[in-house]
Amino acid sequence: MTARAPHPLTRLTMRALPFADAASEGLPLGQLLRLSLFQVSVGMATVMLLGTLNRVMIVELSVPAMVVALMIALPVLIAPFRALLGFRSDTYRSAIGWKRVPYLWFGSLWQMGGLAVMPFALIVLSGDQTLGPTWAGEVLAALAFLMTGLGLHMTQTAGLALAADRADEETRPRVVALLYVMFLLGMGLSSLVIGWLLTDFSQERLVRVVQGAALAGILLNLIALWKQEKVRPMSREERAAPRPRFRDAWADYAGGGTAGRLLAVVFAGTMAFNMQDVLLEPYGGEILGLSVSKTTWLTALWASGALAGFALAGRRLARGGNPFRMAGMGLVAGLFAFALVIFAAPLQSTPLFYAGAVLIGFGGGYFAVATLMAAMTLPAEGLAGRGLALGAWGAAQATAAGLAIALGGGIRDIVGGAALAGRWGEALANPATGYSAVYHLEIGLLFVTLIILGPLVRAGTRQLNTRQARLGLADFPT
Numbered sequence: 001m002t003a004r005a006p007h008p009l010t011r012l013t014m015r016a017l018p019f020a021d022a023a024s025e026g027l028p029l030g031q032l033l034r035l036s037l038f039q040v041s042v043g044m045a046t047v048m049l050l051g052t053l054n055r056v057m058i059v060e061l062s063v064p065a066m067v068v069a070l071m072i073a074l075p076v077l078i079a080p081f082r083a084l085l086g087f088r089s090d091t092y093r094s095a096i097g098w099k100r101v102p103y104l105w106f107g108s109l110w111q112m113g114g115l116a117v118m119p120f121a122l123i124v125l126s127g128d129q130t131l132g133p134t135w136a137g138e139v140l141a142a143l144a145f146l147m148t149g150l151g152l153h154m155t156q157t158a159g160l161a162l163a164a165d166r167a168d169e170e171t172r173p174r175v176v177a178l179l180y181v182m183f184l185l186g187m188g189l190s191s192l193v194i195g196w197l198l199t200d201f202s203q204e205r206l207v208r209v210v211q212g213a214a215l216a217g218i219l220l221n222l223i224a225l226w227k228q229e230k231v232r233p234m235s236r237e238e239r240a241a242p243r244p245r246f247r248d249a250w251a252d253y254a255g256g257g258t259a260g261r262l263l264a265v266v267f268a269g270t271m272a273f274n275m276q277d278v279l280l281e282p283y284g285g286e287i288l289g290l291s292v293s294k295t296t297w298l299t300a301l302w303a304s305g306a307l308a309g310f311a312l313a314g315r316r317l318a319r320g321g322n323p324f325r326m327a328g329m330g331l332v333a334g335l336f337a338f339a340l341v342i343f344a345a346p347l348q349s350t351p352l353f354y355a356g357a358v359l360i361g362f363g364g365g366y367f368a369v370a371t372l373m374a375a376m377t378l379p380a381e382g383l384a385g386r387g388l389a390l391g392a393w394g395a396a397q398a399t400a401a402g403l404a405i406a407l408g409g410g411i412r413d414i415v416g417g418a419a420l421a422g423r424w425g426e427a428l429a430n431p432a433t434g435y436s437a438v439y440h441l442e443i444g445l446l447f448v449t450l451i452i453l454g455p456l457v458r459a460g461t462r463q464l465n466t467r468q469a470r471l472g473l474a475d476f477p478t
Contacts, residue, residue: 027166032175035166036182037224038104038159041217043186045111045152047194048213049075049145053122056198056206061126071141075149076402079395086157086391097232100165101225103158108221111151115214118144119207153398155221157391162228164376164390170318176373177314180365184303184310258456259389263396265327265453266371270400272445273334273364275408275438277401280341280357283435287345288353298357305361313369323374324456330367331453333359334446338439345432368397374456408438 027035050072057063057071089103121140160179167175190213197209281298309330316326337359344353375393416434418424424433 024168024171026168027163027171027175031166031228032163032178034226035159035163035224035228036179037220038155039179039182040186040189041108041111041220041224042152042156042159043183043188044190044213044217044220045115045148047187047191048115048210049148049152053118053210056201057122057125061122063122063126071145073402073406074142074145075152076399078146078149078153079398079402082153082157082391082395082398083388084391085154086161086394087388089158089161090388098229100158100162101229103154104162104221104225107151107154107156107158108218109151110147111155111221112214112218114144114146114148114151115217116211118148119203119210122206123203153394157394159224160372160390160394162225166228172376173317173369173373174314176317176376177310177369180310180369180372181307184306188303259392261452261456262371262374263392265449265456266375266393266396267400268445268449268452269327269331269367269371270397271404271407272331272442272449273360273367274401274404275411275442275445276338276341276360277405277408279408279412279435279438280360283341283345283432284350284353287432287435288348288350298354301354301357302361305358305363306365307361309362309365309367310369313366313373317370317373322457323370324453326370327367327374328450328453328457330363330365330370331446331450333363333366335443337363338443338446342436342439345436411441412438 085103089100092099092102094102117140121144125138125141163175163179164172194209194213198205280302284298313326313330317323337356340352340356340359344350344356372390372393375389412434414434415437416431419428419433420431422429
């Protein structure tokens with residue numbers, strides 16, 4: 001009995017829908033889209049931490065900027081532990097055999113708990129306090145940010161590992177690209193909705209909105225993890241057997257040298273692309289004289305470039321592209337992007353500036369997907385699992401992003417202040433000097449990243465060529 005051909009409407013849907021070809025027998029499209037909701041939740045929490053609450057604390061609650069910067073930096077302290085969280089999800093043992101779902105669930109609880117208590121902590125932090133010690137606001141706000149950061153990192157690490165477990169080798173690149181797109185959509189949609197809800201600000205409305213985001217996050221994660229991991233009952237002896245140590249698994253993961261170099265690439269490349277995060281819109285307003293409405297286009301332009309990078313990287317990886325070589329292409333795109341942004345100031349060219357913003361998003365997105373795919377496929381055997389690999393990748397990226405944002409603002413202020421004071425000479429005594437110093441430093445970091453990446457590109461190409469040669473010989477009759 002021959003198999004029935006798929007309906008023409010089904011074939012059209014598979015061709016027309018974005019990422020419809022990311023589905024596989026082990027991870028159907030419906031389950032994949034449902035699982036990707038955890039990225040929407042993480043994107044929403046990221047917007048709350050880095051965007052909405054940042055502005056609310058400084059403007060509406062009059063919290064000192066230094067205190068705000070310290071609070072926002074606290075979740076970065078959790079990022080280096082993502083490798084440990086991923087390893088624990090690799091080796092977790094339960095009676096029903098779940099590994100990733102418990103970490104997704106408890107990550108969701110930490111994320112919800114942090115956001116649930118955060119508005120009250122911020123109100124106390126602003127000085128609106130009648131009882132308790134004066135340091136209560138700082139302590140409560142710090143705990144809220146730490147809880148949310150821990151939940152965010154735990155949820156994303158376990159969710160990415162679960163998606164990698166369920167996807168097959170052919171569809172895994174497209175799954176990676178889809179998950180990144182959902183993260184961007186979560187950030188974009190939640191920023192619009194939360195901004196609209198907080199238009200008429202009040203402390204009561206802040207409590208409702210932030211706690212509503214906490215509730216929405218845990219509901220999205222519950223829908224995402226429902227029936228995503230198969231039940232594999234484990235005997236009491238299997239659960240009681242000693243688990244491998246993190247130190248041994250890390251040594252196994254980094255034993256060949258490739259893992260350490262890849263993490264160095266991720267760290268340096270992320271620093272290069274993210275140092276401008278808090279500077280691009282002020283640069284457009286202060287140096288190019290753009291209005292607020294025109295600078296708001298930068299986020300949309302950056303996001304469109306990032307989406308194009310994700311989509312193209314997914315297609316290239318699905319066709320057997322070398323992820324290390326692709327990461328290099330993303331870095332080269334970043335070189336052109338920052339050059340366009342730098343030359344936009346002396347030329348007073350807004351189109352050049354917008355083109356640079358698009359290319360920054362494209363290069364950063366292309367680089368991120370390529371390095372994530374490399375991390376997913378790196379540990380093929382031994383004690384190190386996908387959770388450890390993805391946790392290490394996430395730790396390197398998140399830590400680098402946090403440091404880059406802090407350094408970018410600091411370097412701009414220091415260099416710009418010295419230039420305006422005349423310490424660099426009359427030619428550089430203008431506001432663009434501080435911004436330009438950061439963009440030139442990012443170009444330098446991109447070149448450093450390319451140097452670190454070089455041996456991986458050569459090694460990856462040799463491995464691909466060797467694999468293709470073996471497959472070709474195996475096809476000949478003996």
